[in-house]
Amino acid sequence: MSCNRTVPFNIPPCVGDEIQFVQQAVEVNHKIAGDGLFTKKCNEWLESRFNSNKILLTTSGTSALEMAAILCDLKPGDEVILPSFTFTSTATAFVLAGAKLVFVDIRPDTMNIDETKIESAITERTRVIVPVHYAGVACEMDTIMDIARRHNLLVVEDAAQAVIATYKGRALGTIGDFGCYSFHETKNYSMGEGGAISINNSAYCDRAEIIREKGTNRAQFFRGQVAKYNWVDFGSSYLPSELNAAYLWAQLQHADEINENRLATWRAYYAAFEPLAEKGLLELPRVPKGCEHNAHMFYIKLRDLEARTSFITFMKEHGVGCVFHYVPLHSAPAGERFGRFSGEDEHTTPDSDRLVRLPMYYGMSLEDFEYVVSCATEYFLKKARA
Structure with a gap:
């Protein structure tokens, strides 16, 4: 592509x-x-x-x-x-x-x-x-x-x-x-x-x-x-x-309009990537019962840090702005200075290494949305065939 x-x-x-x-x-x-x-x-x-x-x-x-x-x-x-x-x-x-x-x-x-x-x-x-x-x-x-x-x-x-x-x-x-x-x-x-x-x-x-x-x-x-x-x-x-x-x-004054627009994009992302998730190629976000979210972001999780880096590079090469999120604070210099980790770091570091955020904003066009999905789908299907 x-x-x-x-x-x-x-x-x-x-x-x-x-x-x-x-x-x-x-x-x-x-x-x-x-x-x-x-x-x-x-x-x-x-x-x-x-x-x-x-x-x-x-x-x-x-x-x-x-x-x-x-x-x-x-x-x-x-x-x-x-x-x-x-x-x-x-x-x-x-x-x-x-x-x-x-x-x-x-x-x-x-x-x-x-x-x-x-x-x-x-x-x-x-x-x-x-x-x-x-x-x-x-x-x-x-x-x-x-x-x-x-x-x-x-x-x-x-x-x-x-x-x-x-x-x-x-x-x-x-x-x-x-x-x-x-x-x-x-x-x-x-x-x-x-x-x-x-x-x-x-x-x-x-x-x-x-x-x-x-x-x-x-x-x-x-x-x-x-x-x-x-x-x-x-x-x-x-x-x-x-x-x-x-x-x-x-x-x-347009709060509900903005909210519904973002939720529509979020749901469309979810539906588009659900087949890939069912094949075990990625993981989708989860919303527990009783929680009504606001579609602040749409993220997926890949296998590991190497896979995420590969995905972000591929998407950027195709003009799509994808980003990883937080580096866990307890591993940062200031985190080591001002705090401590209680218990075992079972999920914080491994899961933060796998997470990548996709473009998400109010008024995202259908053409841009479909392009993001097509690029991501191409990446995962190529990996699945490799």
Whole structure:
């Protein structure tokens, strides 16, 4: 097959109304710093849609995690349990708060933290469990919450990839004590750089606002709750620009359309590759019962690292952007410095070595989709005949 198309791995979502709302922020609202009309609209939309106690937009998913780590009131030496198969932000947010990382193995079916291995990783220093909802597929939250409550631990959901995804009817990010979302350009809904934190325990709401506003009670001042705002705690500048919020607001108006479009592509990928999976040429992602995912990504697993490298090379030679995902954090220099692996690395490294992500984005054309499938199919059928 000759390389007659180029299919990028990702195209940032755009519904067409973004510039209009950004222009309104500049020319009509005369507000481009944070916490203007569009920021408030986004917060309220997310709270309503997710049935959340309080949601605040942040500058990134990373800063949402940093806020959550601060709210957990960690002390140096406290331990945080998390998977090693995740982005660095999941770990660095808690390292900045002074915590020691304890990595736990993942389930090979979902690439999520193995809930059956969490309890054995708990020590007298454990304070927080951080489940990461990989690919928008929920961790086994009932079990995780039960463990947390029995051991008096906080739960911070890393739902960066899981906006609109649910677990047994509940929005991911609203089940634990805190939930953290990302609106990076690679996510289903984007504001370029941005995120949000869901505060699921009302006792933390006031402090969350203070931390987000550089340690001041400015939000209370604007609501008329205090006569003047003051520096009352430590914090940072976690408030995003109103321009970013305006861009996001346009996409939230089309949230279901975007979601259905991505799900349609995901289902089409699954159907196209199912015959190859039945022949044992690849493995498909799995979605457990009770989990409604958001088609954040479509990945397949190959035999091993060598096979994956060969596949990615073939696809790139044919103009298709395919990528592997995380290098397990516990094997990285910083992971060795700031954490330890609890138990055996049975699946984290071997399965991360096999996983490859295919192009996936809102508005992917049928021609691009069919080209990706035809290239991948050609690769696997050639390997099967070899």
